[in-house]
Amino acid sequence: MTELAPILGGIKVLDFTQYVAGPTVTRLMAALGAYVIKVEQAPTGDLARLAPWLRDGRSSCFVQHNRGKHSLAVDLADPRGQELMRELVPKVDVVVENYGPGVMEHHGLGYDDLRRLNPALIMASVSAFGRVGPLSHRVGYDPVAQAYSGLMHMIGDPQGPPTAVGIAVSDTTAGLNCFGALGYALFHRERTGIGQHVDISLVDTMLQNHELGLTAYAVSEGAYEPKRLGRHHPLVCPCGVYRGPDHWIVLLCMDNQWPHLCEAMGCPELAHEPRFATGPSRAENQQELIALIEGWMAEQGTDDAVLAILERHRVPSEKVRTPVDALTDEHFLARGMIDIVNDPVFGEVPAPGVPLKFSVSEVAQGLPAPLLGEHNAEVLTSVLGWDGERIAELTKSGVLISAPR
Numbered sequence: 001m002t003e004l005a006p007i008l009g010g011i012k013v014l015d016f017t018q019y020v021a022g023p024t025v026t027r028l029m030a031a032l033g034a035y036v037i038k039v040e041q042a043p044t045g046d047l048a049r050l051a052p053w054l055r056d057g058r059s060s061c062f063v064q065h066n067r068g069k070h071s072l073a074v075d076l077a078d079p080r081g082q083e084l085m086r087e088l089v090p091k092v093d094v095v096v097e098n099y100g101p102g103v104m105e106h107h108g109l110g111y112d113d114l115r116r117l118n119p120a121l122i123m124a125s126v127s128a129f130g131r132v133g134p135l136s137h138r139v140g141y142d143p144v145a146q147a148y149s150g151l152m153h154m155i156g157d158p159q160g161p162p163t164a165v166g167i168a169v170s171d172t173t174a175g176l177n178c179f180g181a182l183g184y185a186l187f188h189r190e191r192t193g194i195g196q197h198v199d200i201s202l203v204d205t206m207l208q209n210h211e212l213g214l215t216a217y218a219v220s221e222g223a224y225e226p227k228r229l230g231r232h233h234p235l236v237c238p239c240g241v242y243r244g245p246d247h248w249i250v251l252l253c254m255d256n257q258w259p260h261l262c263e264a265m266g267c268p269e270l271a272h273e274p275r276f277a278t279g280p281s282r283a284e285n286q287q288e289l290i291a292l293i294e295g296w297m298a299e300q301g302t303d304d305a306v307l308a309i310l311e312r313h314r315v316p317s318e319k320v321r322t323p324v325d326a327l328t329d330e331h332f333l334a335r336g337m338i339d340i341v342n343d344p345v346f347g348e349v350p351a352p353g354v355p356l357k358f359s360v361s362e363v364a365q366g367l368p369a370p371l372l373g374e375h376n377a378e379v380l381t382s383v384l385g386w387d388g389e390r391i392a393e394l395t396k397s398g399v400l401i402s403a404p405r
Helices: 021-031 060-065 079-091 111-117 142-148 169-192 202-207 213-219 255-264 268-272 279-284 286-299 303-312 323-328 330-334 376-382 388-396
Strands: 012-016 035-041 070-074 094-097 122-127 197-201 239-243 248-252 317-319 338-343 347-352
Touching (some): 012 079, 021 035, 021 122, 021 169, 060 347, 070 079, 070 376, 079 111, 094 169, 142 169, 142 202, 169 202, 197 202, 239 286, 248 303, 255 303, 279 286, 303 317, 323 330, 376 388
Parallel strands (some): 012 035, 012 094, 035 070, 094 122, 122 197
Antiparallel strands (some): 239 248, 248 317
């Protein structure tokens, strides 16, 4: 078979992103073969370079989210730095940014400025509240989006305070949404030749994750009010986190799987017991049912024994694992989801792989994250055709910078 080019081979991206949400977009594009020019503002660069966990001045957070990119470190407060960006814009296909409101415009790099230089340009902006709407002027990070969207209201014990999800779920979800949107924007441009501006909001992407709350509240005329679930769902049972013999086990049975669970527990008659025969009746009597399930689990001796029985009966279930468990998990390893990065400071570092699998096209693995300004000369030589003298002049004057971390 003829070797195919990467899906995004030949696509050039100008990346004005920092922290997590924006870098998620361009990290995935780099893995699919795009040439990503990561524009970092002098003197610090992407502020994720200062984020935990740090060792020898190198940030593991930065490394995870910027694999496969080419760092161009520029003083954008200097008019010569801004002019450099304007020279690059006609040479690229996509611009991605996740600065606060008005920052790109302040530097003369807003969408209206850039599309005059490149009418076919696709630009994506990722922000807390989006570029349109009465709150578009506000800045915000992941927890703000969790709070505003109602997600945080749904996390934690029903009798306790709301709790943030312990990972940057708003950032990464917004990044994935933007990544998908850019694919369709490129497809649209392929058919029409027309570029456009993609507007992705953290609060929007979190709001869409409510699979039931908004519609159920409306249809029930307020009888169902979305609230923190704790360990068990109030409307569906079994659906929750159960105390296993060793640790915690997640179990979810819909109506068609309920008889299988009864057989797995050695109590097939429960399937027709009036208290448990229907979904509503199981929800109404869930405390009794939870006690029966946890009692049966305890009798099996180990979590693995419980899961083996449930798997034989095709009952959806799993142990609650820690993130660290993934590092040695045979399933994640087999799917290439533990990516080993050879970093110039850390050495070999494991990071989450790319969750995109294609039958023909390969996804790049092991791509390193750049040092600050590491690719200044490469980018300006290969993309703009500059000579060494011009690059040296801007380096000497401080418009271009670099650092060993």
